[in-house]
Amino acid sequence: MASSKKLILLLVLAFLSFEAVVSAVVTPLQFPHPLDPLTKEEITTVQTIVRTKYPTSKNSLTFHYIGLDDPDKTSVLTWEHSMPGAITIPRKSFAIVIINGETHEILIDLTPKIILSDKIHTGHGFPTLSVEEQTAAILLPLSHEPFKESIKKRGLNLSEVVCSTFTVGWYGEDNSKRSLRVDCFMKETTVNIYVRPISELYILVDLDLMKIVEYHDRATRPVPTADNTDYRFSNQQPPFGPKQHSLASHQPQGPGFQIKGHSISWANWKFHIGFDSRAGVVLSLASIYDLEKHKSRRVMYRGFISELFVPYQDPSEDWYFKTFFDAGEFGFGLSTVSMQPNRDCPSHAQFLDVFVHTNDGSPSLLKNAICVFEQYGDIMWRHTETGIPNETILESRSEVNLIVRSVVTVGNYDNIIDWQFKASGSIKPAIALSGILEIKPVEAKHKSEIKIDEHGTLVSANSVGIYHDHFYIYHLDLDIDGVENSFEQTSLKTVRVTDGSSKRKSYWTVETKTANTESDGKITIGMAPAELAVVNPNKKTAVGNDVGYRLIPGTTAHPLLTEDDYPQIRGAFTNHNVWVTPYNISQKWAGGLYVDQSRGEDTLAVWTQQNRNIKNTDIVLWHVVGIHHVPAQEDFPIMPLLSTGFELRPTNFFERNPVLKTLSPNDLTWPGCPK
Numbered sequence: 315m316a317s318s319k320k321l322i323l324l325l326v327l328a329f330l331s332f333e334a335v336v337s338a339v340v341t342p343l344q345f346p347h348p349l350d351p352l353t354k355e356e357i358t359t360v361q362t363i364v365r366t367k368y369p370t371s372k373n374s375l376t377f378h379y380i381g382l383d384d385p386d387k388t389s390v391l392t393w394e395h396s397m398p399g400a401i402t403i404p405r406k407s408f409a410i411v412i413i414n415g416e417t418h419e420i421l422i423d424l425t426p427k428i429i430l431s432d433k434i435h436t437g438h439g440f441p442t443l444s445v446e447e448q449t450a451a452i453l454l455p456l457s458h459e460p461f462k463e464s465i466k467k468r469g470l471n472l473s474e475v476v477c478s479t480f481t482v483g484w485y486g487e488d489n490s491k492r493s494l495r496v497d498c499f500m501k502e503t504t505v506n507i508y509v510r511p512i513s514e515l516y517i518l519v520d521l522d523l524m525k526i527v528e529y530h531d532r533a534t535r536p537v538p539t540a541d542n543t544d545y546r547f548s549n550q551q552p553p554f555g556p557k558q559h560s561l562a563s564h565q566p567q568g569p570g571f572q573i574k575g576h577s578i579s580w581a582n583w584k585f586h587i588g589f590d591s592r593a594g595v596v597l598s599l600a601s602i603y604d605l606e607k608h609k610s611r612r613v614m615y616r617g618f619i620s621e622l623f624v625p626y627q628d629p630s631e632d633w634y635f636k637t638f639f640d641a642g643e644f645g646f647g648l649s650t651v652s653m654q655p656n657r658d659c660p661s662h663a664q665f666l667d668v669f670v671h672t673n674d675g676s677p678s679l680l681k682n683a684i685c686v687f688e689q690y691g692d693i694m695w696r697h698t699e700t701g702i703p704n705e706t707i708l709e710s711r712s713e714v715n716l717i718v719r720s721v722v723t724v725g726n727y728d729n730i731i732d733w734q735f736k737a738s739g740s741i742k743p744a745i746a747l748s749g750i751l752e753i754k755p756v757e758a759k760h761k762s763e764i765k766i767d768e769h770g771t772l773v774s775a776n777s778v779g780i781y782h783d784h785f786y787i788y789h790l791d792l793d794i795d796g797v798e799n800s801f802e803q804t805s806l807k808t809v810r811v812t813d814g815s816s817k818r819k820s821y822w823t824v825e826t827k828t829a830n831t832e833s834d835g836k837i838t839i840g841m842a843p844a845e846l847a848v849v850n851p852n853k854k855t856a857v858g859n860d861v862g863y864r865l866i867p868g869t870t871a872h873p874l875l876t877e878d879d880y881p882q883i884r885g886a887f888t889n890h891n892v893w894v895t896p897y898n899i900s901q902k903w904a905g906g907l908y909v910d911q912s913r914g915e916d917t918l919a920v921w922t923q924q925n926r927n928i929k930n931t932d933i934v935l936w937h938v939v940g941i942h943h944v945p946a947q948e949d950f951p952i953m954p955l956l957s958t959g960f961e962l963r964p965t966n967f968f969e970r971n972p973v974l975k976t977l978s979p980n981d982l983t984w985p986g987c988p989k
């Protein structure tokens with residue numbers, strides 16, 4: 315290693331702010347924020363109250379969701395504009411609890427500690443699975459005699475078998491038992507279990523009985539080899555290239571953001587970071603300070619990922635049911651993992667811990683669940699003016715952005731979920747995927763041996779990475795400079811010159827339409843170019859434009875399943891890339907409140923059939939970010955990040971470039987180093 319040539323890049327930068335900011339310390343708040351996630355004590359209160367009302371055995375009372383019951387939006391807005399402590403918004407919790415086989419929706423007031431309502435869910439679909447019941451289910455095969463026989467028959471070592479849970483979906487059947495499929499893998503000599511499946515076993519677990527209720531072993535395809543599948547550094551052989559050079563980051567003035575409780579202020583932005591066991595990170599009350607209007611202006615009341623639909627595209631017995639809804643079935647919050655400092659987030663990042671709940675209702679601490687940091691090095695704006703004789707003008711500003719990051723690992727896949735804030739007013743939500751492909755074993759060692767459609771790519775000998783999609787749907791309750799907004803579609807249209815008034819034969823111009831009802835808000839982004847914006851028709855700029863924010867989509871993907879296919883009925887919220895609904899406190903989950911084995915009766919696609927008014931009212935923008943994944947060899951044995959995202963960008967929101975006068979961070983030298 316040429317360590318003498320090691321380059322230490324120095325990044326010492328000042329914070330970017332229009333007001334003096336002291337270094338960030340997580341200070342406890344005198345008055346809690348009404349949108350703060352449930353505290354450890356509050357989760358325990360829910361547990362105690364429910365258990366006191368139902369003094370049944372522990373096994374017949376399991377908590378599948380404990381969260382903050384959303385306070386009334388109007389009250390939160392009033393609270394925000396009142397003196398601290400002047401208004402108290404009651405802290406309430408909404409819990410979904412299975413008690414003796416019945417699903418209860420329990421609303422609790424946490425201050426007088428009373429149950430406000432307790433309803434039994436009678437429709438289709440089941441609550442989010444608990445981590446603990448999945449942990450119990452994956453152990454069942456290991457003591458199931460027919461399974462042990464199958465393992466023996468295959469010449470495998472039972473001590474090296476690990477199993478994993480897969481939701482069963484719904485394929486038109488009337489059955490309404492909570493069940494799970496279990497697939498098993500070999501862990502000998504590699505930890506990369508997903509690429510070493512023991513295929514053609516059918517293991518169905520009844521979750522209420524916590525028993526294997528169906529078992530078949532149809533045939534025997536060999537388990538793919540463990541060679542070259544391990545991703546742990548300790549198991550790699552040199553050479554370890556390409557070489558990456560080191561970077562030291564240091565913020566001598568401290569970070570440019572401040573965290574008070576769960577409220578963040580940074581540069582011209584203020585927002586709140588919440589956390590929910592189903593949604594994961596929830597950002598609320600995002601406002602930007604307008605230097606010219608001398609006030610903070612609201613952009614977003616709340617934003618979070620409402621659902622993630624991952625349908626695999628192999629219709630065979632082993633695979634057809636693999637059509638997952640990761641938020642509703644597994645919980646984005648429950649699947650959030652601790653991040654590694656200096657790897658998942660830079661060394662100058664600050665971390666937030668969260669509490670999730672276990673299935674017995676106890677709070678469980680998750681360290682380093684969220685990180686907040688500033689990102690340096692991009693250009694904010696620039697211009698080189700070469701058109702003025704004998705004078706060169708070069709003006710360039712570098713920018714500092716703020717990132718809020720969390721990682722949600724659902725089984726084989728890791729979803730890196732970022733919210734980027736820019737001083738120029740943009741919010742850029744981004745998603746990056748890493749992790750491991752789901753592999754189907756095949757006989758073929760070479761592509762030429764594959765004679766039938768194996769529904770995937772041969773990524774290694776005997777290993778097919780199955781085609782699938784990742785559809786993320788964001789719930790974006792934008793409140794552009796106020797609650798009453800409209801959705802506008804500005805189409806770009808070709809005009810043909812027919813009257814000989816120009817030497818040109820054509821040009822393009824725009825035509826703006828304001829959406830009246832939900833059907834006007836269903837947008838399939840495609841060939842016809844259009845600008846999509848949420849505007850406040852009641853607020854105009856000095857020159858008369860409606861203030862607004864534009865949605866600049868990233869990659870868009872359209873579902874390829876037929877609309878009558880069962881998974882697509884359940885995932886019908888992917889039928890359009892954009893939807894607009896009137897704000898409804900109960901319509902948070904695009905795939906429904908109860909997604910496991912749901913029948914598509916409570917999806918965004920169904921709600922919008924009401925075709926409600928969305929003009930000049932409180933609206934929610936839903937945006938689907940999709941990735942069709944045709945696996946490639948580089949995705950094996952573990953895939954480098956695949957990123958996508960979109961931008962919410964001010965459009966006639968400010969009178970002019972809001973960062974015209976923003977200084978670049980200072981150039982500083984490393985303490986003790988020569989200049």
Ligand SMILES: *[C@@H]1O[C@H](CO)[C@@H](O)[C@H](O)[C@H]1NC(C)=O
Nearest residue numbers: 470471472473474475502503
């Ligand atoms: C099976 O795996 C266990 C655990 O790794 C190991 O101790 C044992 O020797 C293995 N048995 C055989 C027959 O390879």
Ligand SMILES: *[C@@H]1O[C@H](CO)[C@@H](O)[C@H](O)[C@H]1NC(C)=O
Nearest residue numbers: 700701702703704705706707
């Ligand atoms: C530019 O500078 C050159 C050399 O100094 C000079 O001869 C010329 O007149 C200048 N041109 C203009 C447009 O000022």
Ligand SMILES: *[C@@H]1O[C@H](CO)[C@@H](O)[C@H](O)[C@H]1NC(C)=O
Nearest residue numbers: 898899900901916921924926
């Ligand atoms: C609000 O959402 C709930 C749940 O989907 C629904 O039953 C209700 O009709 C909705 N209200 C309005 C006014 O749309």
Ligand SMILES: [Cu+2]
Nearest residue numbers: 782783784943
């Ligand atoms: Cu993928």
